[in-house]
Amino acid sequence: MxxxxxxxxxxxxxxxxxxxxxxxxxxxxxxxxxxxxxxxxxxxxxxxxxxxxxxxxxxxxxxNPAVVEATRDQLEEFVHGCSYVHPNAPVAELAERIAEITPGDLEKSFFCNSGTEAVEGAIKLARKHTGNTEVVALEMAFHGRTLGSLALTGNEAYKKEMAPTINDVAHAPAPYAYRCSSCDGECTTACADRIEHVIGTHTSGDLAAIVVEPVMGEGGIVVPPEGWLERVQEVAHDHGGLLIADEVQSGYGRTGELFAVEHFDVEPDIVTQAKGIANGLPLGAFTAPREIADSFESGDHLSTFGGNPVACAAALATIDELEGxxxxxxxxxxxxxxxxxxxxxxxxxxxxxxxxxxxxxxxxxxxxxxxxxxxxxxxxxxxxxxxxxxxxxxxxxxxxxxxxxxxxxxxxxxxxxxxxxxxxxxxxxxxxxxxxxxxxx
Structure with a gap:
């Protein structure tokens, strides 16, 4: 260096x-x-x-030497050609690789530059697919700092004087057993049932998605109890919405599995990714099953720098290292x-x-x-x-x-x-x- x-x-x-x-x-x-x-x-x-x-x-x-080498090799080929205008090998290979490593039937990815962008794109996709608009997130959750993702974030400290722009968001209690006033230290799926109560009391029943971090990061490293995430998905589907798992912080090996949802019996409808995906190069993604992903038509969503081939090359090397x-x-x-x-x-x-x-x-x-x-x-x-x-x-x-x-x-x-x-x-x-x-x- x-x-x-x-x-x-x-x-x-x-x-x-x-x-x-x-x-x-x-x-x-x-x-x-x-x-x-x-x-x-x-x-x-x-x-x-x-x-x-x-x-x-x-x-x-x-x-990491392997990531540095992959990045350098791609830099010598080309840096940018707008991945959504000019198909290229790093993007194609990474999309296929993510389909292979993500849980369930998640198959098609959209690439962006950060976790915040991944979350906002996932919300757009959920709205387009379901035809609904409302979203439920968790108290204490963190999903980003732009005005849209900030509306999902359940913490006043990030929102002061910022006026988030998504109005159709309701917040439900987090599965924070240590400080749960109704669980006495033993958080159960009853906390997930309270999400259904929030849908019934704080929304108009027009649910597009429930967004959760499988393990909450900024909220305090909160791990949900057994059965909680499964119940949340059930509630989402019962009300016509999707389960979006925000794996921006918990993904790519952080919890001892490639994705934190693998600790639970859940196959989410959309998974957001960033942070560890390219080991420091700016890259984000959201991935969904084909039938959901194909709800986006040409031009519905775009990113000038999303899927940058250099960052995608770094991500491919990162995944190799993780699986090694x-x-x-x-x-x-x-x-x-x-x-x-x-x-x-x-x-x-x-x-x-x-x-x-x-x-x-x-x-x-x-x-x-x-x-x-x-x-x-x-x-x-x-x-x-x-x-x-x-x-x-x-x-x-x-x-x-x-x-x-x-x-x-x-x-x-x-x-x-x-x-x-x-x-x-x-x-x-x-x-x-x-x-x-x-x-x-």
Whole structure:
């Protein structure tokens, strides 16, 4: 890799960001000059173990050699010819490959540039196919930041002063057992039945789709109980709508399966994809069975840069890498990590719950002396989450912080992370928690 010649230290690049880049997220302020595998290096020469992988993007590791080679090879052929005007091999091959790896009868894909675009395109397709307009999403869900996808997102923090533009959206409770006021910690399919109640009370019965993340990411790494997703699909079909599984964050090996829906007995009607699909190159997709996909007629949906051949070449190499053993490793590593993180619940009162699948794990930090919202569980402690994250960063470890209440530490490393790296991460997390507990005692 050619060395950077523009900036000599972190402060130089940070000052340019402050002056010229809009809406910068400050919580993970680690400037990156280069990255490889699970390691980031800043402009001052400091190295960090990356437990966040660019919000679940670098699934097969930063600067993966196979992905880099495939990208370089395609760059030498051609970069752009508008994939919806000029058919080309990378797009054709990737579409066929996605049909092979996605669950059920999902067969035809539309390529775009991001998860947000994939979600909005999936909604358009559901509306066109069903002839209906209304959509049900979940409270605390995250589906994107453009005005259409923002309407589906169930969190005020993302919507303030933004006035989302899809009006026909209703929100139903998420299967968040730890903070469910009616489940007493044992979330069941009854939460899915409440979606039917929302359809009956908040819509006109003109249902096009129910949109859910099989494992909620921004909402706090929330894993639904057995039978919940199956019941949601049943409700959608009973009311004439489709089930859209938003796999933007949970897909491409993140949960120890290629797609998170494979943990459940469900074949969704549409699946949205992005993030890990091309290991960092901008690419999104939504995939549906032929009879649904063919509801789109020529010109109904288009994207100038969607299906960029360079990004599609990267995606093909990413899938090869995932199927070469990385997904299996993620499953095994995730089981180990789940056990280690679960032990924190008995060791620290401030750890309310740990949960997740594969290498998509969350640690819910709480104030054990205060009751949480609606008098359920202990109060969320977002200040502790930020303090622990800061301590870890000072020790050379980057971890995500999120969740509806901002109190979830998010373990979402590249799936290539080693056991030794995970050991270091968990031991450092334990030390950071101990230090914060002692400081606040």
């Amino acid at each position: 050619a060395p950077n010649t523009t900036f000599t230290n972190n402060r130089e690049v940070e000052s340019r960001y402050d002056e010229y880049v809009m809406s910068v997220w400050k919580d993970l302020d680690v400037p990156v000059e280069r990255a490889e595998g699970c390691t980031l290096e800043d402009f001052d020469g400091n190295e960090y173990l990356d437990l966040f992988s660019g919000i679940s993007v670098a699934n097969v590791g930063h600067n 053993g990385i997904v299996d490793d993620a499953r095994e590593q995730g089981e180990w990590l789940s056990d280690r993180l679960g032990a924190l619940e008995s060791s620290f009162d401030v750890v309310g719950e740990t949960r997740g699948l594969g290498l998509m794990q969350g640690i819910e930090l709480v104030d054990p002396d205060e009751k949480g919202p609606l008098g359920v569980a202990a109060a969320p402690d977002d200040h502790l989450a930020k303090a622990v994250s800061k301590r870890l960063r000072e020790e050379g470890i980057v971890i995500g912080v999120g969740g509806y209440y901002g109190n979830i530490l998010r373990f979402q490393p590249p799936l290539t992370i080693t056991r030794n790296q995970l050991e270091r991460a968990v031991e450092s997390l334990e030390a950071a928690l101990e230090a914060e507990v002692e400081t606040n005692a």
